[in-house]
Amino acid sequence: MNHSLAxxxxxxxxxxxxxEDVALDxxxxxxxxxxxxxxxxxxxxxxxxxxxxxxxxxxxxRIVLLKGYDINGFVFFTNYKSHKGKEMAxxxxxxxxxxxxxxxxxxxxxxxxxxxxxxxxxxxFQSRPAGSRIGAWASPQSTVIENRKVIESNFLQLEEKxxxxxxxxxxxxxxxxxxxxxxxxxxxxxxxxHDRIRYTKNEHHWKIERLAP
Numbered sequence: 200m201n202h203s204l205a206x207x208x209x210x211x212x213x214x215x216x217x218x219e220d221v222a223l224d225x226x227x228x229x230x231x232x233x234x235x236x237x238x239x240x241x242x243x244x245x246x247x248x249x250x251x252x253x254x255x256x257x258x259x260x261r262i263v264l265l266k267g268y269d270i271n272g273f274v275f276f277t278n279y280k281s282h283k284g285k286e287m288a289x290x291x292x293x294x295x296x297x298x299x300x301x302x303x304x305x306x307x308x309x310x311x312x313x314x315x316x317x318x319x320x321x322x323x324f325q326s327r328p329a330g331s332r333i334g335a336w337a338s339p340q341s342t343v344i345e346n347r348k349v350i351e352s353n354f355l356q357l358e359e360k361x362x363x364x365x366x367x368x369x370x371x372x373x374x375x376x377x378x379x380x381x382x383x384x385x386x387x388x389x390x391x392x393h394d395r396i397r398y399t400k401n402e403h404h405w406k407i408e409r410l411a412p
Contacts, residue, residue, distance in 0.1 A: 210389050210390070211303040211386075211387025211388055211389060211393065212303075212388075212389050213302065213303045213387070214302070214303065214304075214386055215386060215388065215394055216384060216385075216386035216394035216395075216396055217394070218396060218407060218409060221384070221396055221407065223405070223407075224270075224405060225379070225382040225384075225398035225405055226268070226269070226270050228382075228384060228398075229268065229306065229382065232302075232304060232306065232384065233268075235302065236299050236302060236304075239299070239301055239302060241299050241301050241302070243264075244299070245264050245265040245266070246262050246263075246264060246265075246297075247262065247263060247264070247265050247275075247295050247296060247297045248260050248261070248262055248263075248294075248295065248296040248297075248298075249261060249262070249263045249275065249283065249293060249294075249295055250293060250294040250295075250296070251283050251286040251287055251290065251292075251293050251312075252286060252290050252292070253286050253289055253290060254289040254290050256290075259282065259283070259286065261283065263275045263277060264276075265295075265297070266323060266374070271376060271378060272310060272376045272377050272378040272379055273295060273308060273376070273377045273379070274315060274319075274374050274375065274376050274377075275374065275375055275377075276320070276323060276324075276372070276373060276374045276375070277340075277372070277375070278335070278338070278340040278341070278371055278372050279314075279371045279372065279373060280339070280340065280341075280371045281340040281341040282340075282341040283341075287312050287375065291311055291312050291313065292309075292310070292311060292312065293309075293310065293312045293375075293377050294307065294308065294309045294310075295307070295308040295377055296308075303386065303387030304384070304385065304386055304387070305384075305385040305387075306382065306383065306384055306385070307381075307382070307383040307385070308377060308379050308381070308382050308383075309379065309380060309381040309382075310377045310378045310379035310380050310381070311377070311378045311380065312375055312376065312377050312378070313375065313376055313378065314373060314374065314375055314376075315373065315374040315375065315376050317373065319374055320368060320372070320373035320374045321368050323374060324368035324372070324373075325368070329363040329364075329366060332361075332366040332368075333354055333357050333358055333361060333366060334354065335368075335369055335372045336353070336357050336361075336366075336369050337350050337353035337354040337357050338350050338353070379400065380399070380400045381397060381398065381399050381400070382397070382398045383395060383396070383397040383398075383410070384396045384397075388412070391412060392412050393412040394409075394412075395409065395410035395411070395412060396408070396409055396410075397409075397410050
């Protein structure tokens with residue numbers, strides 16, 4: 200064992216999380232923690248791990264950016280033809296993890312995933328910087344390319360074609376909604392005795408339970 204790695208540890212002591220203090224609805228609890236994270240000036244506060252799996256059950260994970268949430272679920276955007284896009288088409292379940300080390304907090308979201316409607320994807324796409332919009336066209340995401348010059352050449356050609364104004368959303372790019380069936384709020388505590396409160400969706404309400412750390 201690499202002892203320099205084994206010796207890395209941190210004791211969590213900032214806050215606690217108790218059943219009597221959490222909201223009855225997990226979206227209200229998420230909203231509470233989200234605003235506390237935002238005012239804490241956490242770098243890349245909306246960065247989250249997205250875990251998907253193939254139809255054979257082989258998992259993969261990567262970082263994406265949370266771009267919206269409401270009582271229906273959590274939204275992010277990507278290339279539909281990417282590796283994750285193909286997995287979500289085969290197996291429409293996903294997990295999200297947000298980790299805010301500055302607050303010693305983590306949120307896990309498990310749910311069903313579906314594409315958002317085209318109008319919502321169009322609206323968000325047009326809010327992006329021109330370079331990001333052209334980039335969505337230029338990159339055949341997750342495919343093997345010979346070298347970086349491939350996407351740089353694509354970008355220049357598309358920049359000349361579109362300019363910086365009227366850049367339409369490509370059909371292969373858009374948003375996804377993760378509709379949760381379970382949301383867990385994790386608060387770090389001393390001696391690894393962390394607080395874990397899980398909301399599980401039943402037919403008419405959310406069940407709140409404490410999990411052992």
